[in-house]
Amino acid sequence: VVANRIMLFSDRASRYMTGIYVQGCRARGNRVTGTHNGSSGSLAGLTQIYYAGTLEGNSVVLVAGNAVESRGIDLSTHYNPDAAIWLHNNLLCGVGGTNSVGLYKDSGCQATVSNSYNLIHGFQQAATNCTPGPGTLTSAPRFADDALHLASSSLAVDAGTNQDWM
DSSP states (O other): OBSOEEEEEEOSTTEEEEEEEESSSEEESOEEEEEEOSSSEEEEEEEEOSSOEEEESOEEEEEEEEEEEEEEEEEOOBOOTTOEEEEESOEEEEEEEEEEEEEEEOTTBOSEEEEESOEEESSSEEEESSOOOTTOBOSOOOBSSTTOOBOTTOTTTTTSOOOTTO
16 A cells, blocks of 8 residues: 555544555555544544554544544554564654544554654554654654645654655
């Protein structure tokens, strides 16, 4: 799943929205923006479930109403303790919401999570059931435009790791 541009919007109750839902693959260079103003429900940028996978270089910006749960990255059920999930160079920004979490690992997720050089900002909690890895930033990203490009004054500029695909 590479280089998708996804926009989510709902103002209705009980909507459960995910920008990208992956099982056992690589999600790279995607941009997910979501707004959920309903009176209940949830909003997630990326959901990784069941199998090992890699989420890298993704940008997620979520705006949620007061009764909406929001998660930048949602690591759901993984029953295999030998599975590994890699999260690197992701930008996760949240505004509002109830129980909003940048990096959420479900209590049923037995996979090993390796994460580094992610920017997690604006959520009520940076992470649940896992620890933000080395190089994690929590400062405001400072966007230069609506395409989520970083301004030159952003602390995230040159703060991640360079990858061949970038």
